[in-house]
Amino acid sequence: MRADARKNRDHLLAVAGTALTEQGVEVSLRDIARRADVGLATLLRHFPTREALLDELLRTSFDELTAKAGELETSGSPDEALVSWLRDCVAWTTEYRGVVVLMTAAIEDPESALHASCTTLRAAGARLLARAQAAGMARTDMDGADLFALVAALAWIGDQHSLAPRADHLFDVVASAVLTGTASGDGRGNADGA
Template identity: 45%
Template sequence: MGDGTAPQPPRAGTAARPMRADARRNYDRLLAVARDAFAERGIEASLEDVARRAEVGIGTLYRHFPTRDALLEALLRERFDALTAKGRALLDRPCDRAVLLDWTRSFMEMLGTYRGLTAALTATLADETSELHASCAAMRGTGTALLVRAQESGLVRTDVDASEFMTLVNGVTWGNEQSFAGSPERLDKLLGIVLDGLAPR
């Protein structure tokens, strides 16, 4: 076990600093254990249990991940980056309903990664200090660009801003998680209803 003095790996877009081998092992083990714990019990899984299962002290966990959001950000960073890249690629395609549907469906699938994640990401919309808020800013930026382009093309009503759109999507995902056990078929149906409701009158 390391003594926790090594720097934590940076967020995407920041300069990397080398990490000692023992600290790197602790970091990777904590992420692997947290991934399993969150998959089993949702994002409110006990961090003390994560540290115990990773065979490190709780202080070591907090030195690597000062908050639960910091741990979630590290687990979800690749998914955020993938959604950002997908959004940018979709912006190069001709604008139609299928483009916005494609990105939004992928976003909703990401929200379903861990039970409780939908509520956590909704809360970050209003909390600019959250690690999750900073990490998913680029992802939300591509979603906003897709929404604006759909509005300019007459596919979506113009009185809905990006925050309201994300709130609708988050709400549908949460409702599907709570009422239909995350059914993909039900999620597709609900998303279609939302997009129909957003069509210009």
């Protein structure tokens, strides 16, 4: 790619990242083009679909979270590694409003531009969960798909204005329910709903 084309592409990605943070994944491509001071055709020449733009924009973050999971697999205790990765994953997903909807849809759609990145990320979390389970530190009645669903649920909570102040507390509640020996002592949390 020529240097000027690379510069234009990088500019479009920077503008799209800001727009995505402000407006969420439903931000208009026309709005991104306007903010970048280019025509819609120019944006579409670089990124022919919304998913192509989002894949390019989000893939680096997915790769970073996947790499972090790999590092955590070999360092620290399995329970701390799992919770650390889970916290980072939830924090990142709340940065871009609505991204968890795209991620969960992409997991189910092999044709999605985001499919490979999302399935790789889910597998990385599943390995951390399996490590904690093998060490007797996490409940064994859940899998990577369950963990990914919890990330989505916790991100949704953080995305709701009225619930956002409780997000950290609810993260701790969920984490203690995933880990064994915490909350109620049996890894199943408080069954009273109190």
